Amino acid sequence: MKTILEVNSVSKKYSLSGINPAYQTLSGSMTNFFRGGKSNEREFWALKDVSFEVKEGDTLGIIGRNGAGKTTLLKIISRITSPTSGRITGRGKVTSLLEVGTGFHLELTGRENIYMNGSILGLKKKEIDAKLEEIVEFSGVGEFIDNPLKFYSSGMQLRLAFSIGAHLEPEILAIDEVLAVGDSLFQQKCIEKMTSIVKSGRTILFVSHNMQALKSICNKAIVLDTGKKIFEGTAEAAVDYYNTEHRLQGQTINLLDLPRGKYAGELIFRELKFATPTFQYGEDISFSVLLKTINPSARKDNVIFGANVIDRFGNNIYHISNILTNQPFIHGSDSDEYQFSIKSNLRPGQYRLTLCLTVNDVVQDFFTELIDFIIEEGNPYGFSKTGFIQGMVFTGFEIWKK
Amino acid sequence: MNSKDHTFVIDANSRKPLNLKEIWEFRELLYFFAWRDIKVKYKQTFLGVTWAFIQPFLMMLVLNIFFGQMLHFPSETLPYSVFAFTGLIIWNIFSSGTINSSNSMLTNAVIIKKNYFPRIILPLAAVIVSLFDFLVSFILFGGLLIWFRVLPDVLRFIAFFPFAVLIALITTVGTGVIIGAMSIRFRDFRIVMPFLIQLLLFITPVIYPISAISNKTLYHVLALNPMAGAISLARAALTHNPVDWIIIGISSGMAVFIFILGMLIFKKNETLISDLA
Numbered sequence: 001m002k003t004i005l006e007v008n009s010v011s012k013k014y015s016l017s018g019i020n021p022a023y024q025t026l027s028g029s030m031t032n033f034f035r036g037g038k039s040n041e042r043e044f045w046a047l048k049d050v051s052f053e054v055k056e057g058d059t060l061g062i063i064g065r066n067g068a069g070k071t072t073l074l075k076i077i078s079r080i081t082s083p084t085s086g087r088i089t090g091r092g093k094v095t096s097l098l099e100v101g102t103g104f105h106l107e108l109t110g111r112e113n114i115y116m117n118g119s120i121l122g123l124k125k126k127e128i129d130a131k132l133e134e135i136v137e138f139s140g141v142g143e144f145i146d147n148p149l150k151f152y153s154s155g156m157q158l159r160l161a162f163s164i165g166a167h168l169e170p171e172i173l174a175i176d177e178v179l180a181v182g183d184s185l186f187q188q189k190c191i192e193k194m195t196s197i198v199k200s201g202r203t204i205l206f207v208s209h210n211m212q213a214l215k216s217i218c219n220k221a222i223v224l225d226t227g228k229k230i231f232e233g234t235a236e237a238a239v240d241y242y243n244t245e246h247r248l249q250g251q252t253i254n255l256l257d258l259p260r261g262k263y264a265g266e267l268i269f270r271e272l273k274f275a276t277p278t279f280q281y282g283e284d285i286s287f288s289v290l291l292k293t294i295n296p297s298a299r300k301d302n303v304i305f306g307a308n309v310i311d312r313f314g315n316n317i318y319h320i321s322n323i324l325t326n327q328p329f330i331h332g333s334d335s336d337e338y339q340f341s342i343k344s345n346l347r348p349g350q351y352r353l354t355l356c357l358t359v360n361d362v363v364q365d366f367f368t369e370l371i372d373f374i375i376e377e378g379n380p381y382g383f384s385k386t387g388f389i390q391g392m393v394f395t396g397f398e399i400w401k402k
Numbered sequence: 403m404n405s406k407d408h409t410f411v412i413d414a415n416s417r418k419p420l421n422l423k424e425i426w427e428f429r430e431l432l433y434f435f436a437w438r439d440i441k442v443k444y445k446q447t448f449l450g451v452t453w454a455f456i457q458p459f460l461m462m463l464v465l466n467i468f469f470g471q472m473l474h475f476p477s478e479t480l481p482y483s484v485f486a487f488t489g490l491i492i493w494n495i496f497s498s499g500t501i502n503s504s505n506s507m508l509t510n511a512v513i514i515k516k517n518y519f520p521r522i523i524l525p526l527a528a529v530i531v532s533l534f535d536f537l538v539s540f541i542l543f544g545g546l547l548i549w550f551r552v553l554p555d556v557l558r559f560i561a562f563f564p565f566a567v568l569i570a571l572i573t574t575v576g577t578g579v580i581i582g583a584m585s586i587r588f589r590d591f592r593i594v595m596p597f598l599i600q601l602l603l604f605i606t607p608v609i610y611p612i613s614a615i616s617n618k619t620l621y622h623v624l625a626l627n628p629m630a631g632a633i634s635l636a637r638a639a640l641t642h643n644p645v646d647w648i649i650i651g652i653s654s655g656m657a658v659f660i661f662i663l664g665m666l667i668f669k670k671n672e673t674l675i676s677d678l679a
Contacts, residue, residue, distance in 0.1 A: 010414075011414075014677065075676070076412065077412070078518050079412060079518045080514075080515070080516070080517065080518045080676050081673070081676045081677055082412070082414065082673045083412065083414040084414055085414045085415075086414055087411065087412065087413045087414065088411070088412040088413075089409065089410070089411050089412075090409070090410050090412075091408065091409050091410075092408060093408070094410070096516070096517065096518065098515075098516040098517070099512075099516045102512060102513050102516045102517055103438075103513050103517075105438060105442055107441075107442045107445050107446055108438065108441065108442065112438075112441070115434060116434055116438055119430055119431045119434040120431065120434075120513060120517050120519070121517065122518075122519075124430060125430050
């Protein structure tokens with residue numbers, strides 16, 4: 001088997017501005033200039049020294065928590081962003097499907113959007129001409145194809161978007177978490193289509209949180225954690241490794257050095273402590289957070305926390321906040337600890353926690369789906385096979401014969 | 403050619419020059435971006451493409467009433483309406499082209515972040531949209547020439563007018579890619595551009611002829627603005643007046659300079675674009 005893609009100690013550094021947003025303003029860089037070029041930039045390595053090889057016809061799964069560097073890796077391989085150091089050699093055309101339907105315009109018809117999006121994904125007009133019927137057929141939008149996209153339901157838009165993606169046939173196809181969306185029947189159809197692409201000898205790089213899909217599509221996989229490759233092997237082994245060995249960073253999570261979005265950042269999350277390493281079924285999800293003051297002169301009254309519990313399919317299950325109960329906090333010193341406790345009837349499995357901090361209605365810090373926790377096997381009914389029970393939550397019930 | 407034979411290398415330390423071959427490979431995408439913007443721009447409006455006529459036409463009417471009829475601006479042997487309209491349609495290539503390209507990076511930020519293509523395609527497509535508007539208003543321009551019985555020498559017209567448009571285009575692409583690249587780093591450009599363009603309008607001979615400047619030094623300094631040469635030449639295409647080739651030379655030289663500078667600045671910032679967009 002010939003090597004089709006060789007990734008050689010690739011690293012990617014992002015500069016994060018502490019208080020300023022990631023983009024610059026003229027006044028910002030002028031002030032920096034007059035201060036002698038000292039900016040308050042912080043560095044963050046999205047990828048650190050990652051190497052691997054992909055052989056022709058291989059399908060490589062890339063596993064890791066959000067923020068582990070999966071998308072950055074795909075972006076570098078498909079040349080969307082350039083590596084800070086390292087080298088990649090490959091053979092053939094690379095197409096990345098990081099999102100479906102990019103470039104879709106609501107005023108254009110379905111047909112016009114197929115051309116637009118297909119072209120952005122690197123298809124030639126001739127190739128789109130040849131595949132057009134098949135794409136329309138696959139999407140099932142039927143006669144709507146010549147109506148403007150704005151008259152489509154969101155489901156139809158998504159199906160059309162995905163159909164274009166499913167008909168790409170480059171030598172190397174890099175797919176990011178795109179299966180997370182869409183109805184499950186259509187998802188299944190897409191997975192089948194992708195499996196048939198693999199069988200035709202294409203090479204696929206596949207990022208997903210859907211471990212079942214990953215195992216059925218990929219033969220090999222790597223696991224990334226905070227930008228480093230920590231496991232490489234068969235897809236089965238990698239999923240097992242990720243699920244058992246590496247599912248959590250531990251009971252106490254240092255939030256200070258995690259990647260952040262463009263928020264005010266005057267008061268930020270410092271640390272999160274779960275009450276127990278994993279939770280039992282039915283147990284309250286308890287954790288506490290500590291904050292860090294970045295700008296001491298900023299106001300610290302009217303502190304509002306928001307937290308969401310999200311399942312691995314992205315469903316937002318619980319939303320809690322002290323604004324809902326009208327109890328804003330005043331942040332005294334950084335030793336203040338805020339305790340959270342969520343009543344839970346979630347089914348066993350892996351969940352993600354979203355944390356948001358606002359002061360006086362200004363978002364200061366926000367973590368989305370970066371923090372994972374586990375609810376251990378178990379159910380309230382004393383039933384032996386938890387996996388047999390359906391539903392996102394286990395509720396109390398009674399069934400009797402009158 | 404089987405693309406499997408094609409080997410690619412991504413190296414953090416390599417510095418590539420502007421890849422013309424790659425831009426050529428992506429020419430269809432360039433076409434689709436321009437096509438989409440033109441289509442979307444006119445699809446929803448009640449008057450559609452007619453807008454491309456109406457804007458310069460109304461502008462010309464107002465200018466004609468104030469500067470032509472009331473203030474008797476000189477107009478180089480042309481009827482003032484024709485004089486002003488010629489200036490306006492050439493100027494509009496530049497003004498709308500530059501504003502469109504400075505916006506192109508931010509309005510397409512989502513696409514930039516998720517897909518690879520030579521980024522320069524976006525400002526180029528924006529300039530093509532302006533060129534399309536120009537071609538539409540050119541039809542009206544023809545009507546105007548017939549109406550005022552301005553009958554240019556055909557050979558002279560064919561030699562001068564496209565050259566004038568070319569100077570305008572080269573300048574527009576140059577400034578467009580500079581502003582496009584800079585607007586990614588400094589969002590200020592987005593706010594400041596419409597204002598700057600308005601200022602520039604006054605130091606460009608759009609409503610007055612460059613020959614009206616009597617100070618010789620100032621006259622040549624004004625030609626450093628490539629649009630001054632482009633507009634003068636476009637007007638000269640309609641008349642039998644002698645052409646001041648020094649002015650055209652200075653302007654063409656500046657246009658090429660801005661173009662090359664634009665390419666260099668864009669190339670230097672290209673890798674930053676997807677990280678900052």
